Amino acid sequence: MADFERVADLQEIPSLGRKSIILQDEIPALLLRVDDVYYCVEDVCSHDGQPLTNGPFDGHDVTCPRHGAKFDVATGKPTKMPATEGIRVFDVEVRADGVYVRGDD
Structure with missing residues (x-):
């Protein structure tokens, strides 16, 4: 299993904000924040491959900006x-020194 990577400072992203990141030097991802909760998704729409x-x-x-x-x-x-x-x-993981994300194996 992949290790966690430090991808952001704790206060770097405002609530309802985002940061584009690259995991494991190849996976485009989007780090999103809602209050004190962070989410990370692959930055590719499954419908047509466009960035989110x-x-x-x-x-x-x-929402995908291309087709909604x-x-x-x-x-x-x-x-x-149109995504199915x-x-x-x-x-x-939120740690004292930042936000960490674990990519795939």
Whole structure:
């Protein structure tokens, strides 16, 4: 199993904010914050492969800016068509010195 990587300072991302990151030097991901809870999802829409980076984020779902597909950031499950497949979610740990994310094996 992959190790956790430090990806952000604790106060770097405001609530309902985001940060684009690369996990394991190859996986584009999006770190999202809601109050004191952080989520991390793969930054690729399962519908057409476009980045989710600049899509609207309401605290629960992130929306693909291209066709409007929505994904639950806690589970990766699609919540609105045209997406029918989910996106990967990654484990997040908040530690005293920052936010850490574990990529896939």
